[in-house]
Amino acid sequence: MFYLPDRDEMQEIDRRTIKERGIPGILLMERAAISILEEINARKDTVLPARVKCLIVVEGGNNGGDGLALARLLAQQGDQVEVCYISGLSKVSDSFAYQLDIVRNLGIQVTDEISQKEYDIIVDGIFGVGLKRDVAGIWKNVIEQMNNMPGYKIAVDLPSGVDATTGQVLGTSFRADLTVTFGLNKRGLVLHPGCDMAGQVVVREIGFSDREVQDIAPEAYGYDLSDLARLPKRSDNSNKGTYGRAAVIAGSADMSGAAVFAAEAAYRTGTGLVKVYTHSLNRTVIGNRIPEAVLMTYSDEVEALKCAEDAVSWADVILVGPGLGRSGEAEELLRYVICEAEQPLVLDADALNIISQDLELLKKHRGEVTVTPHLGEMSRLTDIAIPDIKKNILRVCKDFAMEYNVIDVLKDSRTCVSRGGDIYINTSGNNGMSTAGAGDVLAGVITGLIATGSSPYEAAKLGVYIHGLAGDLAAERMGKNGMIARDIVESIPMVIKGVENEKL
Ligand SMILES: NC(=O)C1=CN([C@@H]2O[C@H](COP(=O)(O)OP(=O)(O)OC[C@H]3O[C@@H](n4cnc5c(N)ncnc54)[C@H](OP(=O)(O)O)[C@@H]3O)[C@@H](O)[C@H]2O)[C@@H](O)CC1
Ligand SMILES: [K+]
Structure with a gap:
């Protein structure tokens, strides 16, 4: 640090x-x-x-x-x-x-x-x-x-x-x-x-x-490679239950990619079990792309609510939002989870877009909540124009965290994280990561770290740092122009393996 x-x-x-x-x-x-x-x-x-x-x-x-x-x-x-x-x-x-x-x-x-x-x-x-x-x-x-x-x-x-x-x-x-x-x-x-x-x-x-x-x-502070020692330790005496159960509520009708990236990133970060809750039209694609994930699907509001109830009763951490869309089902799922869950939540993408129509919803959570807006989403949440957020990114990040009692991961070329006190500024990563799906991967990494035992605040900071390092490795392998979100996910194990080799 x-x-x-x-x-x-x-x-x-x-x-x-x-x-x-x-x-x-x-x-x-x-x-x-x-x-x-x-x-x-x-x-x-x-x-x-x-x-x-x-x-x-x-x-x-x-x-x-x-x-x-x-x-x-x-x-x-x-x-x-x-x-x-x-x-x-x-x-x-x-x-x-x-x-x-x-x-x-x-x-x-x-x-x-x-x-x-x-x-x-x-x-x-x-x-x-x-x-x-x-x-x-x-x-x-x-x-x-x-x-x-x-x-x-x-x-x-x-x-x-x-x-x-x-x-x-x-x-x-x-x-x-x-x-x-x-x-x-x-x-x-x-x-x-x-x-x-x-x-x-x-x-x-x-x-x-x-x-x-x-x-x-x-x-304000940043992380360097020695901070990877903050990763939760694995024990020899363990099973998949030891490393947490992550619910990923993601994807909408015929939008499956975001759910796949987020679920795979959670697994690649070390999570024991990932369950994906998504629209029934995605069942085959997600099942084929990530067979390790358990699937529960919905096609109407009643089934969506059942998914939300299942996630709240089953998971150690719940991610809501990647590719979720803004349908009635999506809103139903989100409302239920925010109001009923006591476990940590990670709210990303469409979950934030839904919330920007009803910010009071964000104050109803009982457990710890992490939000991961990019500048456009932050602008919708705060009504502050993007250039003004950019000029004062640390203050905007911290003020929002304080006002809504959340951990705020404000994504930009220098992503910052705050929960209203100190501020983490990320220095890993590169411009090749401005590619579709990279945000879904980050949400999955943060969720995975919470599942494996990091505190939500630590998971947010470490998640952003590891995501950036994985992006740097992906750029080394594929170049900044050609790299895609899949390359970032595939690089996560290499980043974490480096730490295991160093026995930090
Ligand atoms: N303390 C130490 O011994 C050590 C210090 N160290 C070194 O010192 C640096 C800090 O030094 P510093 O505090 O003297 O300030 P510095 O940056 O030189 O400028 C101050 C002058 O600029 C003026 N000024 C400001 N804005 C202006 C503007 N827009 N247009 C015009 N004028 C403007 C300002 O005027 P004022 O605002 O007071 O009217 C003041 O006269 C630090 O960066 C490091 O390099 C190291 O060697 C370690 C030991
Ligand atoms: K100078």
Whole structure:
């Protein structure tokens, strides 16, 4: 698990490290500069020449101080360095002033405008986490000039113009090939469009105090491979009942694919028994495609209700929605399950579309409920336009979770999960997963994890992470263009098998 602090949290970690632990800011700055120097040196003779010609553009905050310390280190190892100091601020930081004196004493060239020369590297030390408002005027002009220049672009801590909290571009932004960020990754560097501006992001330790990080415990975080150890353990002394019973209420007349994907994903995640409740027209197709699943079908509202009663009395977890349609039967099933079930529910796709017509229904559940809307479904549920959700995705996700007392899995290129407190931001997966059926697979994985013993909140986060990893494996095998939902399902066992091999 890794934290993803926002601007205020990062500045507070910075402040407490300096004020309460007594580590001077100038020491942190030196390590920040050394870490960028090491990243540059590691790229020499591959993407960069052995001796580089480097332009470092700075403003008078501590981000600029990092840039000046880097200028000194590069010059001292024999590289050719020029500094452009924009000097548009009325006040500079003490550490910046200190570094500027040294740079001048060493005779490094400092100008106040960018020359039209060519450089191997262009370093952006204009704004970091201190950026608070839109970039305009002279700063905008300089950033645009830098973007138009040839050369390898490196951002110090964050590309100037990227909001560390939301990942939004404030006015304009430096477009980096590499961002060397300090201590912890930042929310704005994983959310879109910030992550597109940042290029490759390398997180380097520079001496922030761990204790301060733990005390502040940033609200947002992501998972890495070590978090797969959170998967429920299997025991030698077990049978299929040990790994849960998952009900999948999915598919409508002649719409069988979604039910197959969700059921298979639940099985592939380790569930002991999956029972599919679907329209009778799907019986043959689903029976052929996934013979491991038990089937119960309906063709009218009376039979639909019987299916719902059976699911509520039989299952440990119930998924409702993939390909379900919005028929009277579908609505009947959904209402019964929400009002009567005490076990965890996962509501996806058409279940959410039905609920968006009657949001009060969502407040009637007694057990834990996980909802998995994509942006369009979230927009229907909240009446917030999609572009506005995108701009503030974490807040929208968290607020909805809080208002309806649900676990909210808000699906986008960076899916986030919240139950009203902390926020998980997913960093696995790729754009090949924008393919029909991928959402059904995710709903099945989350349901399967609950069935096998994860708590619903853990299942939502881990499910999103594993689904993304399976998508990454599918892309490796089939390519992002050609991969389809089936490839994602088939990759799930490989992701989980990797953990078993590592004996985590
Ligand atoms: N603390 C430390 O010792 C360490 C810090 N570290 C480094 O410092 C960075 C943070 O430094 P920082 O806090 O000084 O902020 P920074 O990003 O340089 O900018 C602040 C200046 O920009 C101004 N400003 C803001 N928005 C603006 C706009 N749109 N247009 C124009 N001006 C704007 C703002 O003005 P103000 O809003 O105050 O009026 C202020 O003057 C961090 O990212 C990391 O690189 C590391 O070395 C570790 C040690
Ligand atoms: K920067």
